[in-house]
Every structure is written in C-alpha cells, then in structure tokens.
Amino acid sequence: MLFNSYLFLLLFLPIALMGYYTAGRINQRFAAFWLCVSSFVFYGWWNPQFVALLSCSIVFNYLIGLLILRFAASPRKQLLVTSIGVIVDLAVLFHYKYFAALFNFLSDWGLAHGAMDTLILPLGISFFTFTQIGFLLDCRSGLVKEKGFLSYVLFVTFFPHLIAGPILHHKEMIPQFADPANYRFKAENLSIGGVLFVIGLAKKVLLADGIAPYADAGFAAPGELQFWGSWATSLSYALQIYFDFSGYSDMALGLAKMFGIAFPLNFNSPYKAASIIDFWARWHITLTRYLTAYLYYPVAMAISRAREKRGMSVGSGAAKSPGGFAATIIVPTLFTMGLAGVWHGAGMQYLVFGIWHGLCLSINHGWRIFVVGKKPASQRHASVMVQIACVLITFAAVLIGQAFFRADGMSKAWLLIEGMFGMRGFETLESLSYAIGLSFGDAWRLVIGHHLQGAYITLLLAIAWFTPNAHQMLGGFSPALFKTLKNPSTLLSWRPSIGWMLATLLLLALCVANVHKETRFLYFQF
Amino acid sequence: MNPRDNTPSPADAPTQGHRATAIVWMVLLVAGLVVGLWSLKRVDLQPEKATHAAWMNGSAETAINQSLRLPGQSWIEMASAAARYRLLGDLGEQVVLGCPQWMFYHDGLRAQPGTASDVVAQRLRLLEHWHDRLQSRNIRTLIVAVPDKARVESEHLCGRKMSAALQARYGELDKALAARSIAFVDLRPVLEKQTDDMYFRTDVHMNAAGAQRAAQAVASKALAVLGGQHGDQRFEVSTPTAAQARMGDLIVLSGLKNAPAGWRPELESEPQQTITPVRSGGLLDDAPPVRVLLAGSSNGLRSNFAEWLGHDLGQEVWNLSMDGGQFSGAMVKAFTQAERWPESLQLVIWEFSENTLSLPLTDDEKQALKQITTPLLADARSATE
Numbered sequence: 082m083l084f085n086s087y088l089f090l091l092l093f094l095p096i097a098l099m100g101y102y103t104a105g106r107i108n109q110r111f112a113a114f115w116l117c118v119s120s121f122v123f124y125g126w127w128n129p130q131f132v133a134l135l136s137c138s139i140v141f142n143y144l145i146g147l148l149i150l151r152f153a154a155s156p157r158k159q160l161l162v163t164s165i166g167v168i169v170d171l172a173v174l175f176h177y178k179y180f181a182a183l184f185n186f187l188s189d190w191g192l193a194h195g196a197m198d199t200l201i202l203p204l205g206i207s208f209f210t211f212t213q214i215g216f217l218l219d220c221r222s223g224l225v226k227e228k229g230f231l232s233y234v235l236f237v238t239f240f241p242h243l244i245a246g247p248i249l250h251h252k253e254m255i256p257q258f259a260d261p262a263n264y265r266f267k268a269e270n271l272s273i274g275g276v277l278f279v280i281g282l283a284k285k286v287l288l289a290d291g292i293a294p295y296a297d298a299g300f301a302a303p304g305e306l307q308f309w310g311s312w313a314t315s316l317s318y319a320l321q322i323y324f325d326f327s328g329y330s331d332m333a334l335g336l337a338k339m340f341g342i343a344f345p346l347n348f349n350s351p352y353k354a355a356s357i358i359d360f361w362a363r364w365h366i367t368l369t370r371y372l373t374a375y376l377y378y379p380v381a382m383a384i385s386r387a388r389e390k391r392g393m394s395v396g397s398g399a400a401k402s403p404g405g406f407a408a409t410i411i412v413p414t415l416f417t418m419g420l421a422g423v424w425h426g427a428g429m430q431y432l433v434f435g436i437w438h439g440l441c442l443s444i445n446h447g448w449r450i451f452v453v454g455k456k457p458a459s460q461r462h463a464s465v466m467v468q469i470a471c472v473l474i475t476f477a478a479v480l481i482g483q484a485f486f487r488a489d490g491m492s493k494a495w496l497l498i499e500g501m502f503g504m505r506g507f508e509t510l511e512s513l514s515y516a517i518g519l520s521f522g523d524a525w526r527l528v529i530g531h532h533l534q535g536a537y538i539t540l541l542l543a544i545a546w547f548t549p550n551a552h553q554m555l556g557g558f559s560p561a562l563f564k565t566l567k568n569p570s571t572l573l574s575w576r577p578s579i580g581w582m583l584a585t586l587l588l589l590a591l592c593v594a595n596v597h598k599e600t601r602f603l604y605f606q607f
Numbered sequence: 608m609n610p611r612d613n614t615p616s617p618a619d620a621p622t623q624g625h626r627a628t629a630i631v632w633m634v635l636l637v638a639g640l641v642v643g644l645w646s647l648k649r650v651d652l653q654p655e656k657a658t659h660a661a662w663m664n665g666s667a668e669t670a671i672n673q674s675l676r677l678p679g680q681s682w683i684e685m686a687s688a689a690a691r692y693r694l695l696g697d698l699g700e701q702v703v704l705g706c707p708q709w710m711f712y713h714d715g716l717r718a719q720p721g722t723a724s725d726v727v728a729q730r731l732r733l734l735e736h737w738h739d740r741l742q743s744r745n746i747r748t749l750i751v752a753v754p755d756k757a758r759v760e761s762e763h764l765c766g767r768k769m770s771a772a773l774q775a776r777y778g779e780l781d782k783a784l785a786a787r788s789i790a791f792v793d794l795r796p797v798l799e800k801q802t803d804d805m806y807f808r809t810d811v812h813m814n815a816a817g818a819q820r821a822a823q824a825v826a827s828k829a830l831a832v833l834g835g836q837h838g839d840q841r842f843e844v845s846t847p848t849a850a851q852a853r854m855g856d857l858i859v860l861s862g863l864k865n866a867p868a869g870w871r872p873e874l875e876s877e878p879q880q881t882i883t884p885v886r887s888g889g890l891l892d893d894a895p896p897v898r899v900l901l902a903g904s905s906n907g908l909r910s911n912f913a914e915w916l917g918h919d920l921g922q923e924v925w926n927l928s929m930d931g932g933q934f935s936g937a938m939v940k941a942f943t944q945a946e947r948w949p950e951s952l953q954l955v956i957w958e959f960s961e962n963t964l965s966l967p968l969t970d971d972e973k974q975a976l977k978q979i980t981t982p983l984l985a986d987a988r989s990a991t992e
Contacts, residue, residue, distance in 0.1 A: 087675040091643025095636040126672075128665040268622070268629035275632040294700050297720035305717075305770050512766025515706065522693075523707035530696020530704045531766055577624030582631055589635075594683045597676075 082126040084278075084332045085285055085596055093123060094336075097240075101340060105264035112264045113231050116340065120238035124204070131203040135238070138173065142166060142213040143233050149220040150228060159221055166217045174210045177202055182427030205244040207424060209237055211371060216251045218375060227255040241336040245329055245604040247347040247367035253562060254342070263341035272577050273558050274338030279589045280551040281331025286592045288541055289325035290600050295534045296321045300487055303497040308507045311500025313534050315480045318487050320541040323352060325603045326365070331551045338560035346552060346561035352545045355463075355471035357441040357478055358449070366563070372417050380413040400450055410446050415439040425486070430494055434485040441478050472546075549573050642677060650674040681865075688862035689870035698861040706765035708872045710857035712811045715755035717770040718965045727776065727964050729976055730934055731783050734957075736979050737938055738789050741955055744948075747832050750791045751825050751958040752780055753813065753906050756806040758961070759798045763808075777961055790832050797824045809855025809872050811960070815847075815880065818910035825956065826919030829899065833954055838922030840895060841885040842914075850876035882914035884923050895922060896951035902937035903928035903958035916956075924956075934963040939971045 082089050097119040105112035125132040145166035152158040187193040216236075219225050236254050237243075257263055299306060299314025306314060330347040337344045347366050354360035361369050385395040388408065399405030415436060422435020453461055463471065481498065488494035499505060512531040516524040529536060552559040553568035554575050568574050575581055650671055661667040677683065691697040696704050703711050738748045754777060757769045777795065784791040797820050798805045798813070805817030813821060830837060852874045858864060863871035899920060907913045907928025917924040927944075929937050938957055968976070 082672075086672055087643065087646070087677070088672045091639040091675065092647065095640035095643070098636065099640075126665070126668045129663055129668075130665075269625040270629075271632045272625040272628035275628070294720070298717060301720035301722070302718065302770060302772065305772060515765040519707060526692075526696030526704060527707060527765060528696075530698075533695060533697055536695075577628045579627075582628055586631075593677065594687055597680065597684075 082123050083601060084329070084336070085282060085592075085600070087596060088126070089123075090593070090596065093119075097123075098339060101264075102266045105266070109261050109264050110231060113235050113258060117231065117234050117238055120235075120240040120243060123240040124238065124243055127204050128201070134173075134203055134206075135209065138170070138209060138213065139234055139237050141169065142217060142237075143230060146217055146220045146225065146233070147228065149217060150225065153223070163217055163221045167214055170210050170214050170217075174206060177206055179427040208246050208248060209243060211248055211424075212237060215248070215371060215375065219251050224252050225255075227259060229259075232258045239337070239340075239342070241333040241340075241342075242344060245326075245333075245602055246365070247330065247333065247344050248371050249344070249367070253345065257342050265341075267341065269558075269577075270338055270341050273555065273560055274335045274340075276335070276575060276581070276585050277338060277551055277555065277560065278332050278335030279585050279592065280554075281328045281333075281335055282592045282596075283588045284324040284328030284331065285602070286328075286595045286598075288544070289321050289323075289328055290595070290598060292317050292324075292534075292537045292541060293321045293600065295537070296487070300489070300493065300497070303488065303493050303500060304505075306497070306500040307505045308500060308503040310508060311497055311505075313538060315484060315497060315501060316538045316542070317534060319352075319476075319480055319483055320538065320545065322483065322487075322603055323545060324541065327550075329602045329604060334560055343560045343562050346559075346563040346565065348550070349552070349565050350545070350550045352476055352479075352542075353472065354475050355468055356449075357438065357445045357475055360475055360479060361438070361442070368421070372421050376420060377413050377417040380416050381409060384408055384412060400446075406447065406450065411443045414442050414446070418442065428490070430485040430488060430491055433491065433494075434482050437478075437482045437485065441482075643675065646675045646677070647671070649676075684862055685865050689866040692861070692863060692866075692872075693870050698857075698863075702857050702861040703767060704872075705760075705767055706763045708808055709760070709763040709765075710809045710855065710861070710872055711757050711764065711767070712755075712857065712860075712962065714966060715757040715769070715773070715811070715962045716767060717773065719967065722965060722967045726966070726968055727779070729968060730964055730972070731780075732979065733935060733972060733975055734784075734789070735787055736975075737935075737942070737957075738787070740942075746952055747954045748789060749825070749829055749832055749954060749956045750784055750789060751794070751821075751903075751956060752777065752791075752961045752964070753821065753904070753958065754794055754798055755961045756811055758795070759817075760804065760806050773962075773965065776964060780961075780964065790828065792825050792828045794821050794824060797821060807853070807855055807877075808875055809858050810853075810875075811856060812906055812909040813912065815877065815910050818906070818912040819915050821906075822912050822915035823919050825958075826916050829916075829920060829954060829956060833898070838895065838898075838920055840917070840922045842918040843881075843883050843885050844918070845881045845883075847878035847880045850878045853877045880911060882911055882918055884917070897925045897949050898922060898951055898953045900925045900941065900948075900952055900955045901928055901958065902941045902955055904932050904934075904937065904960050904963065905930045906960060907937075907958055925952075928958070932959075933966055933969060934959045935972055935975075936969070939975070 082093060084090075097116070100115050100119070101112055104115040121132055121135075124135060145162060148162045149159055149166070152162060184193055188195060216225065216233075232255050235258050236249065236251060239254075242249055296314060296318035299310065299317060303311065303314065327348045334344045334347070345367055349363040349366065351360050351364035354363050385399070388395050388399065388405075393399065394402075394405060395409070399409045416439075418435045418439030419432060420435065422431045422433070422438070425431045425434070480501075484494045484497045484501075485491070488497060510532075513528060516527045519527065549568040549570055550565065552561050552565040554573050556568055556574055558575060558577075559565065651674070652667065652670055655661065656667045656670040658667075661670075688699060691699070692704075698704055698710060701713050703713050703716065705711050734750065741748050755769070755773070757764060757767075758774075758777070761769070777793075781791060781793055798817055801816075801820075803816050805813055805820065807814050812818075853876065854864060855872075855875060858871055858874070861871075899922065901907050901913055901916065901924045903913070903926070905928070907926055908930060913924055913926040913928060927937050927941050929940060932940070938955075941955070
C-alpha cells in the first residue's frame with residue numbers, strides 16, 4: 082500500500098488510527114497487537130505472498146536474538162549464533178536481490194549456462210533485513226534489554242518505516258513501544274503528525290512526481306541529449322529523488338507521530354551540504370549511521386588493531402601520514418561506500434556510485450586533514466563565496482554519482498556525463514523566436530510550456546536551497562529524534578494556528594487532487 | 608546532530624491550538640473514511656481480478672486501489688488539466704503543445720521512457736513472420752506506415768524537435784522492408800511539405816485532405832501489387848456538408864474534453880462527407896467478392912481513409928481497422944479469423960502509425976514473438992545436441 086493512495090488516506094489510515102487509540106483505551110498490548118495486524122495488512126496489500134516471508138524472517142531473527150542473549154556468558158557460542166543469523170539474513174537478501182543478476186553476469190562471461198529472470202523483489206526486504214541484522218548485532222553487544230515478542234514484531238513491522246526506512250535501532254524504538262503513555266491519544270500527536278505528513282505528501286505528489294517524467298525521458302535516451310538537455314535531466318533526477326525520499330521520510334515521521342512514536346531524522350536538506358562528508362550526514366541519515374556503526378567502525382577498528390600489533394600509530398595521529406591515511410581512512414571508507422552502493426541494487430553502476438562517493442569522501446577527509454587542518458584555527462572560517470562554491474562543488478559531485486545510480490547501465494551513465502560536459506554540442510533556445518508577434522497568452526504558453534522543465538528545476542532548486550526544511554519549519558514541534566538546524570525564517574515557522582491550518586488544508590487539497598496517479602516511491606525498489 | 612535550539616517557549620506551545628488542529632484532522636479522517644467506504648462500495652471488480660490467484664499476487668488489491676474515486680473526481684481532474692494548460696501551456700504527460708492551438712502526441716516526438724531498445728527490431732520480425740504466413744496462402748502484403756504528425760507538420764512544432772532516433776525510424780523501416788522484398792508505401796513524399804494541413808490540429812490523425820492523399824498513394828501501390836486490376840465498383844461521393852465542430856482526440860487525451868472555451872485549445876471545424884458504394888438495389892445485388900483486406904489502426908476509421916481507398920481501387924475494402932490496435936492489433940484480430948477468410952482474398956493492406964513501432968510490445972505481440980522464437984530455439988537446441 083502506498084502512502085500516496087486513496088486506499089491509504091481514505092480507508093487504511095483512519096481505521097488504523099481509530100482502532101489503535103480505541104484499543105489503547107482498553108489495553109496496551111491489544112493496541113500494539115492492532116498495530117502489528119495493521120502493519121501486516123499494509124505490507125500484504127502489495128503482494129500477500131510475501132507476508133509469509135516477512136513473518137518467517139521476524140520469527141527466525143527473534144529466536145536467534147533470544148539465543149544470542151542466552152549465550153551472553155559464552156562469547157564463542159554467541160559469535161557462532163550471531164554469524165548464523167546474519168548469514169541466513171544475507172543469504173535471503175542475496176537470493177532475492179542479487180542471485181539472478183550474478184547468474185546472468187556469470188553467464189555473460191561464459192562461466193554459467195543460460196539466463197535467469199530477475200525475481201520479484203519483496204517490498205522493503207533490504208530495510209527489514211538490515212533492521213533485524215542490527216538487532217542481532219545489538220543483542221551481541223548487550224544493548225538489547227527488552228525481549229518481548231510483540232514489541233519486537235512491532236519494532237520490525239510498524240508500517241511507517243517498514244518499506245523504505247528510516248532504518249531504526251532497537252534501543253530507540255522499544256522503550257517507546259513499551260511506554261503506556263504513547264498509547265493514549267494526545268492532540269499534539271495528531272496536530273504535528275498531520276502537518277508533517279501533509280508536507281511530505283506535497284513533496285512527493287506535487288514536486289517529485291511533477292518532475293519525474295522529465296528525468297525518466299532524459300535517462301531513457303541520454304545519447305540524444307546535448308549540454309542543456311543533459312544538465313536538465315541530471316538536475317531533474319536529483320530533484321526527483323530528493324523530494325521523493327524527503328517526502329517519504331516526512332510522511333513516515335508524521336505518521337509515526339500520529340501514533341505517538343518518534344522516529345530519527347532521516348533527511349536534513351542534503352543539497353545545502355558544503356562538503357560530501359556533510360552531505361552524507363544529511364542524506365539518508367539512518368542508513369549512514371547504520372553503515373558507520375556496522376561496517377565502517379568494525380573495519381577501521383580491525384585495521385587499527387592490526388597496526389597497533391605492528392607498532393604503528395593509530396587514531397588521528399595515523400591519519401596525518403599518507404600511508405596511515407590510506408589505511409585508516411581510505412580503505413574503510415571505500416569498503417563501506419562500495420557496499421552501500423551494492424546495497425542499493427545488483428549492477429556495476431551501483432558499485433561505481435558507491436566507489437565514487439567513497440573517493441569523494443576520502444578526498445574530503447584528505448582536504449580536511451592535510452589542508453584545512455594545517456591552517457591556524459583563526460583562518461579556517463570560509464567566506465560566503467567560498468561556502469557557495471563548496472555547496473556547488475558538492476552538488477556537482479552528487480550529480481555525477483546519481484548519473485550512475487539512475488542510469489540503466491554504465492554506458493548510459495557515461496552518455497549523460499558526456500552530454501553534461503558538452504561533448505555532443507549545445508542546444509539553442511529556438512522556441513523563443515516563435516513567441517514574437519503572438520498574443521500574450523499564446524506567447525506565454527509557448528515559452529513556459531516549451532521550457533516547463535527549466536521552470537520546474539528552478540523552482541525546486543530554490544526550495545531545496547533557500548527554504549527551511551519541514552523539521553526546521555516545525556522547530557521545537559518536530560517529532561524527529563535528532564534535531565535540525567535553527568530555522569532562519571520566522572515567517573515559515575509552524576504554529577498550531579488557524580493560518581497554518583488553512584495553508585495546510587490548501588496543500589492537502591492540491592495533493593488529494595493529484596493522488597490518483599499513485600506513483601511508487603523510488604526507494605521502494607531497494 | 609545539532610541540539611534543539613529553537614524549542615518553543617511555553618507561549619509557543621498553545622495546547623488549545625493543538626486541540627483545534629487535531630479536531631480538524633479528526634473530522635477529515637472521519638470524512639475520508641465515509642468517502643472511502645462509499646467509494647469502496649462502488650468498486651466493480653472484474654471477474655479476472657476476483658480470483659484466488661489475483662488476491663494472492665496482489666492484482667486484486669491493486670485493482671481495488673485504482674477503482675477508488677473521490678466524489679467529483681472527474682471535475683477535479685478537468686479543472687487541474689485546464690489550469691495547467693491555461694497557465695503553463697502544459698497538456699500532461701501524453702500530449703505536448705507545439706505552436707498555439709497545435710497539439711502533438713508525445714510518443715511521436717520521443718520514444719516512451721522505459722521502452723526496450725529492441726522493440727522496432729522485434730516488430731520487424733513479427734512483420735516478416737506474418738508476411739510469410741500470408742504468402743504461404745498466396746496472399747500479398749502491403750505495408751503502410753502513416754508518418755507521425757510531428758514529422759509531417761513539423762513547422763507547427765514551434766521549436767520542439769522529434770528525437771534523432773525517431774527521425775531515422777521511418778527510413779530504417781523503408782530500408783528493412785526493401786531488404787526483405789515486402790511491398791511498402793512511403794507516405795512521406797505524399798504528405799510532407801504540402802500547402803494545406805494534412806493532419807488535424809488537435810488530433811493525431813490525418814484530416815480529410817491528408818487521408819485522401821494517403822489513400823490515393825496506397826491504392827496506386829496496391830493496384831501495382833495486384834497486377835493493375837482496377838475494380839469496377841462505383842462509389843457515390845457526397846458534397847461536403849458545412850463545417851462542424853469536432854472534438855480532437857488529443858484534447859480528450861489531455862483531459863480537456865469538458866473544459867470551457869479558452870481553457871483548452873480551440874475545437875476544429877470539419878465538413879462531413881460520405882463515400883458509399885453504388886448498388887443496383889435488386890434482390891440479387893450481391894457485392895463482388897472481397898479481394899482486399901485493410902488491417903489498420905484508427906487511421907483506417909477516420910477521415911474516410913478506407914472509403915477513399917476503396918474508391919481508388921474500384922472495389923470495396925474489407926476493413927478490420929481498430930481503435931487502440933497500435934502496431935499489430937488489427938493483424939492479430941485478422942489472423943484469429945483466418946479460417947473464415949474468403950478464397951477471393953488477394954491482398955492484405957497492413958496499416959499502422961509510425962509511432963507505434965517504438966511503443967512497448969503489447970501482450971499479443973509478446974505472445975506472438977514467443978510462438979515464433981520457441982520452435983526456432985528448439986530447432987537450434989536439437990541441432991547442437
């Protein structure tokens with residue numbers, strides 16, 4: 082079921098919400114059970130067959146988690162059980178997501194015979210698998226205290242995050258599900274959750290879906306695009322994925338808030354980032370912290386231990402020498418980002434996307450350590466122009482990465498990048514000359530209609546760069562577990578007032594008028 | 608993460624405000640539920656979507672989802688489309704505005720996003736296969752590709768461009784058919800660069816002038832294929848009536864059918880004309896045996912194309928053209944009736960719009976391709992074993 086569908090808005094949400102608070106008045110466990118059932122219905126609506134897979138995954142991981150906790154006094158047994166759990170989870174993920182692609186890849190190289198159809202990917206499998214692997218690792222680290230089955234099922238299936246994140250930590254969710262106060266109706270939950278949901282819905286329905294056809298058309302035939310067309314395609318996709326994912330995250334946080342639950346912030350104006358390090362601290366925040374905790378740190382720690390054994394420097398001291406920098410920063414960064422790329426899908430372009438970001442991050446770390454770090458603290462403050470240049474350079478690096486992320490294969494990504502570098506020439510703005518001599522209405526429709534993509538891009542870039550994000554607008558009312566920067570605009574600071582209510586209702590009306598198209602979220606495929 | 612540094616002061620957190628806002632949301636949720644249940648009650652699930660398998664693979668759920676409508680949904684959609692046209696010159700995803708009042712089908716300007724790159728080659732394969740099947744029954748084939756409006760009326764695009772791949776497509780088809788010795792009518796010289804418009808402004812189809820010219824060219828080629836046997840059927844051609852307003856299909860496609868004047872491109876006016884075979888009226892006035900079958904697209908049903916074709920051939924044409932048939936819909940339909948074809952049939956004129964070559968394959972086309980390739984693969988396997 083999609084958040085941006087009539088079925089969800091008109092039937093599922095009212096029934097789930099009313100049932101939840103009605104059940105909460107009777108019994109907390111009953112309300113939790115109701116929410117679990119609602120979440121399974123939400124998930125199963127897309128393809129009921131995969132409910133069995135989700136259920137098996139939950140039961141398996143819960144039992145493995147219990148075993149890990151039971152073997153707390155026996156580290157070797159604990160490691161064995163944890164490894165079995167993680168391997169089985171990854172094997173299931175591999176089976177659905179990578180097996181057919183790998184088989185066909187080997188077949189292309191003559192190492193296997195025949196071809197295999199790609200399996201239908203169970204919705205959200207990457208997200209619920211990662212969530213549960215995190216749980217197993219937390220069990221082993223002794224971070225899991227609450228082990229009730231109902232709480233665990235709710236932690237995994239709670240519908241606002243089940244399909245596309247945020248990726249949650251057991252320790253930040255279970256206490257919330259265990260708190261009886263969260264099962265009682267509070268006006269502010271509905272008030273704040275509602276406005277955040279509408280902002281997210283508007284981002285998806287009005288902004289992301291509005292520009293999506295241009296991105297799709299450009300990426301379908303990148304070899305036919307010249308300079309402006311290539312840039313317009315690249316920017317269209319950048320804005321589509323930005324508002325699509327940002328909209329989903331806002332809707333998820335808004336919905337969770339309606340049910341009295343706070344999620345971690347997942348998106349924090351990433352295109353305002355002045356460095357690629359800053360970008361990853363703002364884009365898909367929960368994936369970044371997951372990868373940092375479970376991939377980057379373990380690798381970095383292993384390298385540091387190995388260096389320590391050999392009597393070499395570790396920590397910040399190691400990173401100051403080229404060799405130490407390569408070992409302690411570049412290797413774990415490339416490893417982590419390479420896997421982050423592959424996590425998004427089977428295909429060389431995803432690996433290149435990850436490696437590209439790994440390289441950019443490594444360069445950024447190098448700059449921070451070897452250039453900025455050597456300056457006196459008083460000279461590290463950058464001027465506004467330098468800040469703007471940093472934002473633009475970061476954005477350009479992101480666009481290059483996204484060419485690989487979106488294109489149907491490496492060759493098409495290269496074609497787009499070639500076009501962006503003007504290697505297929507430049508278009509003229511021919512249609513402007515046709516507007517001369519026409520009536521104002523016809524001339525306007527001719528000019529704006531023929532350049533609507535440019536108008537959309539300008540508007541959306543202005544929103545992404547110059548307006549506060551939803552959580553900044555909500556300020557202290559934001560339900561996010563991590564907080565955003567201060568909102569620079571008092572005009573765009575939300576309050577539960579009549580004016581804001583009317584503005585929100587207008588936005589909602591515009592969204593509802595466009596909801597029938599029911600386009601899927603981009604992150605549903607990962 | 609940055610600390611929360613814009614926490615509302617107690618005065619900024621008015622409980623009353625939250626309560627009032629929450630009440631509005633509650634009212635909306637209840638109203639939504641009522642509308643949702645009302646809409647759900649009106650859902651008419653097709654029998655194939657109500658099976659156990661459909662429920663298990665999610666297609667029943669999808670069908671229910673797509674059937675839900677808001678009260679006044681059609682009006683909302685029309686108002687939205689009208690505002691987009693009037694204020695932004697935007698005609699939706701399928702239609703684009705060229706010069707003022709000129710509408711074009713988007714698929715004529717660029718291949719539909721997500722279409723596989725080999726669809727044209729696959730269609731050529733189908734075309735060859737069906738040509739061979741007809742030949743095995745001693746029936747000739749004549750291919751007619753109606754050039755896209757964007758190609759013929761390019762001066763009305765006002766700066767929009769047909770993509771290079773699509774520009775080259777017609778020539779590639781011509782070349783491929785020549786290489787296979789399949790008869791083909793190139794309509795480009797017939798329709799391009801004429802003083803009059805050959806297509807409707809607000810429709811993808813040829814207008815009366817375009818259809819008449821195209822039919823004349825097709826008939827001329829068909830007669831050549833048939834060995835020059837012009838029929839002796841006479842036709843009565845009426846005098847064109849006064850011009851009448853006509854709803855263009857691109858206006859309908861862009862959701863502007865019911866928009867008020869000024870909020871959609873102007874309707875065109877077109878005179879009506881009839882072309883009917885002349886019968887003696889006697890009891891035994893049998894029509895002559897059918898020699899020519901037209902398996903066409905919607906072009907065969909518009910602007911008297913089929914009628915002019917019959918007129919120019921001097922014989923009535925068995926017209927199996929269909930709306931929405933795309934590339935091969937009419938051919939598929941014709942082959943399902945192959946057992947009942949009259950012995951007199953000598954020629955199949957297969958007409959399709961140029962742009963349908965580049966659309967994604969239909970289910971029928973996929974199935975037909977599978978039927979062609981499966982025996983070939985089996986032969987190849989047995990040869991290697």
